[in-house]
Amino acid sequence: MSDIKLACDVVEQVKTICDKHGNNAGELINILHEAQHLHGYLPEEMQRIIASKLRIPVSKVYGVVTFYT
Template sequence: MATIKLACDVARQVEAICDKHGNDQGELINILHEAQHLQGYLPEEMQRLIAHKLNIPVSKVYGVVSFYTFFTMTPKGKHPVSVCMGTACYVRGGEKLLEEFKRVLGIDVGETTPDGKFSLDCLRCVGACGLAPVVMIGEKVYGRLQPVDVKKIIEELEA
């Protein structure tokens, strides 16, 4: 097998994850979950490495990655923004918030800003409906947001 263009330490970590699961083909989804955690996404080289370790065609790995929306091949920003589109957040203006994030960041859902700082996604309910509308940025939850707050939050994170 030819060289895989993945940073050595990342490649080693991916291999360790596969080994931990006994390189079992049936563990593919769990392995992908953990592997995505390393860099926030599953680049092609990572999928090729996993396919090689599990001795399955890379088309099967990509088949699973492209099937589940949880898996992504787009690198996430330093600050991944997820706007809640659950029922409570939606009726309290989640969509307007999303539009404002799109406008301020200049990207669409599923994209990352060219400087790699922000990426934008939607999610369905974080269990904090009392704070609707909710936005998660990284691990932090922002509640009761108005579109006017968006610019300020972005500027704070950029600083």
């Protein structure tokens, strides 16, 4: 597991990105793309936040992230 902790403002920005896309799992790639611009990559904590907001398993987010890397 990752020990990286995201700054509160980054967490809020990730949540805002998800909200902007209607917390729609069908927008996962677009959400990941925007979220990646915040940090330059997609740390585990960010993936967990996205999964929670979209109500999908973290494994699905991780699968998409690793498929495209």
